[in-house]
Amino acid sequence: MKLYSSIGPNPRFVRMFAAEKGIALELAEIDILGGENRRGPFLGINPTGTTPVLVLDDGTPVAETTAICEYLEECVPEPPLIGATATQRARTRMWWRRVDLMVVQPMTAGFRAAEGLPMFRDRVRCLPQAADDLKRTAQEGLAWFESQLGDQQYLVGAEPSAADLLLYCFVEFGEQVGQGVDRSHRRLGAWRDRVGSRPSAAAG
Template sequence: MKFYNSIGPNPRVVTLFMAEKCIEIPQVTVDLRGGENRRAPYNVDVNPAGQTPALELDDGSVLCEITAICEYLEERFPETPLIGTTAEERANTRMWTRRVDIKICEPLTNGFRFAEGLPLFETRMRCLPEAAAGLKAVAQDGIAWLDPPIADREFIAGDTLSLADLVLFAFLDFGASVGQPLDPAFTNVQRWYERMKSRPSANPN
């Protein structure tokens, strides 16, 4: 297999996932800032959507989208389960992963793309600068929504680390670096974030 990596929170989700499972896959670094992902051969031979990450399988086929890649790796390397070992556990992880993605990660990312990231993204996708402030506010609303449910548990989906935690951490950590810091008033999310930040997977050598 071969993993196409780059800067940004999406590839980081997969690198966190692999680190937690102690999976090592040869990597190719794609120059996102230089637009390598938006031109051949990458957007022809690897991902026609021109996005990272991507995982090339042993048969030459390619998987894209972080959830699909992580679910594939979970099935190939089931030790240290991060999605679940039963139908109920997997459904619960997918539910919480979807919630944090829609309520927090997606608006946070587009808020960045349409504001601080506009010089990079305005020639690559439709950008709506007038929507940036509102999208950032939506992301904050999502964090406010998440804060009470996790008051009495260590991780987002329950008592064990899951894909939901890795997705949210990668995006909140990214947000903190691009003008969308975590409000300390969200005390439960703040405690969770600090625990995640201290994990070895978040601090590779």
């Protein structure tokens, strides 16, 4: 299988997921800064122009991080990153969706509306007038995760899950674009160190 990857938190999430599974993927780096993802031949692989994209051995392209990770989980169930039982899968998907809605979406939109505006203004709809509110929304989401972690090692319990990997990739991205974790969030800071010490963090 070949993974069309690039800079950015979403491709890193898939690379970390694969690394946790011990899955070796052939990597093809796409230059999104140079707009390689917005022209052929990449648009023939993924017409939305987004990365990552996993091309299966039979040539089938699978885009979107959720779909890619679900596919890899089905191919290699161990170790389970989405869950080994219906209950575990439901809980992981619940937390995964919370990360998506409360951090990923507002943080991404806030970046595109401010620091990333020169790059994204001609590619997607950006909301510069809402940049500050979007960034505040992402910070409120991070504060909520801080309040929910408690004494747990990871978001869904004692073992890391896809939800942890996704949040970690966007926490790291946030640090790079002026949307870092508040230093008072000690539980989230310890969680970040815990995920960041895993071999997959270096692989990602």
